[in-house]
Amino acid sequence: xxxxxxHAAPARNAAPGTQPYFxxxxxxxxxxxxxxxxxxxxxxxxxxxxxLLGRNGAGKxxxxxxxxxxDNPQMRGGKIHLGGHDLTRMTSYEAARLGLQLVPEDxxxxxxxxxxENLKLSQIAEPKGWEIExxxxxxxxxxxxxxxxxxxxxxxxxxxxxxxxxxxxxxxLLLLDEPYEGLAPVIVHEIEAIVSEIKSLGITTxxxxxxxxxxxxxxxxxxxxxxxxxxxxxxAADVLADKALREEYLAV
Numbered sequence: 397x398x399x400x401x402x403h404a405a406p407a408r409n410a411a412p413g414t415q416p417y418f419x420x421x422x423x424x425x426x427x428x429x430x431x432x433x434x435x436x437x438x439x440x441x442x443x444x445x446x447x448l449l450g451r452n453g454a455g456k457x458x459x460x461x462x463x464x465x466x467d468n469p470q471m472r473g474g475k476i477h478l479g480g481h482d483l484t485r486m487t488s489y490e491a492a493r494l495g496l497q498l499v500p501e502d503x504x505x506x507x508x509x510x511x512x513e514n515l516k517l518s519q520i521a522e523p524k525g526w527e528i529e530x531x532x533x534x535x536x537x538x539x540x541x542x543x544x545x546x547x548x549x550x551x552x553x554x555x556x557x558x559x560x561x562x563x564x565x566x567x568x569l570l571l572l573d574e575p576y577e578g579l580a581p582v583i584v585h586e587i588e589a590i591v592s593e594i595k596s597l598g599i600t601t602x603x604x605x606x607x608x609x610x611x612x613x614x615x616x617x618x619x620x621x622x623x624x625x626x627x628x629x630x631x632a633a634d635v636l637a638d639k640a641l642r643e644e645y646l647a648v
Contacts, residue, residue, distance in 0.1 A: 415480065417442035417600060418569055423474030425462040432458040432469050434624035440569075443598040445591075447615035447632060449608050449646055455624040456604040457501070460571050463602070464498040465491040479568055495568025501577055503558040505546045511557055512542040515564050524566035531560050534593060552583030559590060570594065572603040576610060588614065608646045612636050620645045 416439035425433035433455050440446050448456050458469050463476060465488040476483040483491045488498075506514055515528055515538075532539035535556050541549060546557055555575055562570055575591065576584045584607070591614050594601060605611035612618060612632040620628040620635070622645055628635075635641060642648050 419477050421475040425469040425471045427469045445595045445601045445615045447611035447618045448604045450621035454621040495566045497562035498571040499558045501574040507547045511546045514546050518561040518564040525564040570601045576607045608648050
């Protein structure tokens with residue numbers, strides 16, 4: 397199988413004549429005049445977990461931010477659809493109202509608020525998500541710390557809260573940007589368990605993660621980027637089995 401053949405293992409697309417649950421079509425994005433996302437196209441089925449992988453600087457996070465309709469990078473071409481809605485010209489707020497939730501690498505926990513206040517604030521903005529007690533049933537550690545100021549928790553606990561806030565909103569597509577970044581190995585295992593549970597709940601997820609092996613062990617499918625372009629699409633199992641591919645594009 398060629399490492400650069402993006403058609404070698406195609407995505408599990410929707411039935412002929414129907415639209416995939418999520419799609420990017422020929423998306424181009426820039427930081428100023430720097431061309432970062434170069435004609436990216438892929439689709440994700442409802443309930444699928446996709447790992448978006450590549451070396452540092454490959455364009456993974458920029459692609460995720462473009463999907464989330466962030467102001468930076470600036471999208472200058474292409475189309476983005478979710479659940480039958482055209483997100484292409486929407487703001488990040490409008491896309492979030494339709495269920496697209498980004499958990500950024502820096503987590504953006506609000507200082508001065510407790511764990512529960514962070515969750516409730518999310519529900520004020522998007523009241524269609526999970527109720528607080530349902531969240532606590534899946535995140536018992538957050539329940540234990542519900543009255544603790546959120547920014548005083550460990551990095552792993554803050555990552556749990558960042559994911560839980562997405563669930564507290566009307567969640568249709570979860571975008572995870574480096575969920576294991578900066579965490580001790582024992583905490584990574586805890587976050588892996590949470591992502592695995594999200595997968596079991598059928599939540600459609602795109603995950604950018606530098607820890608490629610951990611991401612591939614959870615994902616259904618892998619998309620590999622290099623220099624702003626998609627160079628490979630295939631099953632996560634195929635990438636795990638292809639050492640030459642991993643060494644060339646993932647350095648693992």
